[in-house]
Amino acid sequence: MDKLTLTQPDDWHLHVRNGEILKTVIAHTARQFARAIIMPNLKPAVTTVDEALTYRSEICQALPSGSNFNPLMTLYLTPDTSVAEVKKAALAEHIHAFKLYPAGATTNSESGVNDLKTIYPILEAMEQEDIPLLIHGEVTDDACDIFDREKVFIESSLASIVKTFPDLRVVVEHVTTQEAVDFVFSASNKVAATITPQHLMFNRNALLAGGIRPHYYCLPIIKREHHRLALVKAATSGNPKFFLGTDSAPHLTGSKENSCGCAGCYSAYGALELYAEVFENEDALDKLEGFASFYGPDFYQLPRNSNTVTLQKQAWTVPASYPVDQGSITPLMANEILSWKILD
Ligand code: NCD
Ligand code: ZN
Numbered sequence: 204m205d206k207l208t209l210t211q212p213d214d215w216h217l218h219v220r221n222g223e224i225l226k227t228v229i230a231h232t233a234r235q236f237a238r239a240i241i242m243p244n245l246k247p248a249v250t251t252v253d254e255a256l257t258y259r260s261e262i263c264q265a266l267p268s269g270s271n272f273n274p275l276m277t278l279y280l281t282p283d284t285s286v287a288e289v290k291k292a293a294l295a296e297h298i299h300a301f302k303l304y305p306a307g308a309t310t311n312s313e314s315g316v317n318d319l320k321t322i323y324p325i326l327e328a329m330e331q332e333d334i335p336l337l338i339h340g341e342v343t344d345d346a347c348d349i350f351d352r353e354k355v356f357i358e359s360s361l362a363s364i365v366k367t368f369p370d371l372r373v374v375v376e377h378v379t380t381q382e383a384v385d386f387v388f389s390a391s392n393k394v395a396a397t398i399t400p401q402h403l404m405f406n407r408n409a410l411l412a413g414g415i416r417p418h419y420y421c422l423p424i425i426k427r428e429h430h431r432l433a434l435v436k437a438a439t440s441g442n443p444k445f446f447l448g449t450d451s452a453p454h455l456t457g458s459k460e461n462s463c464g465c466a467g468c469y470s471a472y473g474a475l476e477l478y479a480e481v482f483e484n485e486d487a488l489d490k491l492e493g494f495a496s497f498y499g500p501d502f503y504q505l506p507r508n509s510n511t512v513t514l515q516k517q518a519w520t521v522p523a524s525y526p527v528d529q530g531s532i533t534p535l536m537a538n539e540i541l542s543w544k545i546l547d
Contacts, residue, residue, distance in 0.1 A: 205516035207488060207543070211508040212475060212495035214239035216337075216376050216397045216448030218467065221245055221258065223528035225265045228453050231471040233272035235545055237508045240337070240448070243279040243302055244311040250279050252291050252298055259297055275299045275503075277337060281314050282321060286328040293332035299503060300335040300374070305356070307343040309422040310452065310466055319360050326364065330371035335503065337374045338364075340383065341423050350407075353423050354382045365390055372502070377402065377450045379423040381433040387444050388437070395502045397448025398438045400477035401468045401535055406431045417464040418533050421452065439487035443498040449474045456524060456533045468535040473521065477535070479514055479543040517544040
């Protein structure tokens with residue numbers, strides 16, 4: 204097989220930032236995807252419907268001319284989020300979810316929630332209004348080993364959220380462990396997960412063996428090989444609880460190649476090609492369309508796309524970097540060869 208035509212996919216977890224960098228990264232996403240769930244972790248955080256609609260206009264203005272790309276907006280949950288805002292969000296056409304960051308868990312999560320129990324009334328309102336909760340599933344306890352933070356979050360917080368709010372739709376974002384995969388498999392069909400290309404392709408040796416490679420550093424951090432294998436199995440299983448979410452998270456090259464480098468991998472430039480690589484290695488290209496194009500919209504109760512994209516088997520080298528106004532962005536797998544290419 205050297206050509207693969209799929210229903211156009213969507214990205215169910217994406218960071219596009221704002222300001223100058225937005226133009227470059229949104230063009231990459233809009234080339235591949237019809238829609239994307241836009242993360243609200245700007246500085247300051249996007250916490251209200253009005254702020255999200257302003258941000259959405261900025262994104263639409265940054266799109267290449269003629270693009271039909273549709274940004275699906277989310278709101279950042281803070282200790283101050285009100286039930287009124289939940290109700291307003293549920294009625295707003297362009298708002299599709301709330302994002303929960305435990306305070307301090309990742310890039311720009313300072314405004315997140317420290318004590319999850321304090322927002323239970325808000326989660327109850329979300330359950331009633333049937334608006335999904337997207338969770339960055341890591342504890343922030345300094346004493347907890349960074350490689351265990353997802354697993355501990357599941358035990359200490361996620362299990363209780365799902366049990367207390369059985370009708371709340373929950374996406375466990377960017378799952379990275381066997382434990383997360385097991386949890387989602389055994390939960391009700393209200394619980395789903397996104398999986399990133401980097402967590403499917405690499406284990407922690409890519410980050411740490413033979414030198415520190417900052418462009419493989421993201422949160423949750425990439426784990427051991429047996430976890431990667433569990434993720435690959437879930438993504439290629441055809442189970443609709445697992446769908447595509449790149450977590451493409453651009454940072455300037457200088458902010459990553461730094462004594463205290465930022466977390467986030469940039470994959471939007473070639474997201475579908477990266478996933479195709481994984482599915483082909485598993486001999487599961489027939490499962491790619493469900494994962495990339497069907498299960499996400501089904502979970503979010505949105506129509507599937509009707510147009511298509513075509514991938515061609517054609518080796519190409521990922522650029523060393525993409526220039527942006529204040530410097531450059533180094534992509535995931537810079538200078539390496541990918542074997543599928545999306546046709547324009
Ligand atoms: C994301 C970012 O840079 O905004 N970074 C990351 O490592 N994934 C935040 C996030 O999704 O955790
Ligand atoms: Zn993210």
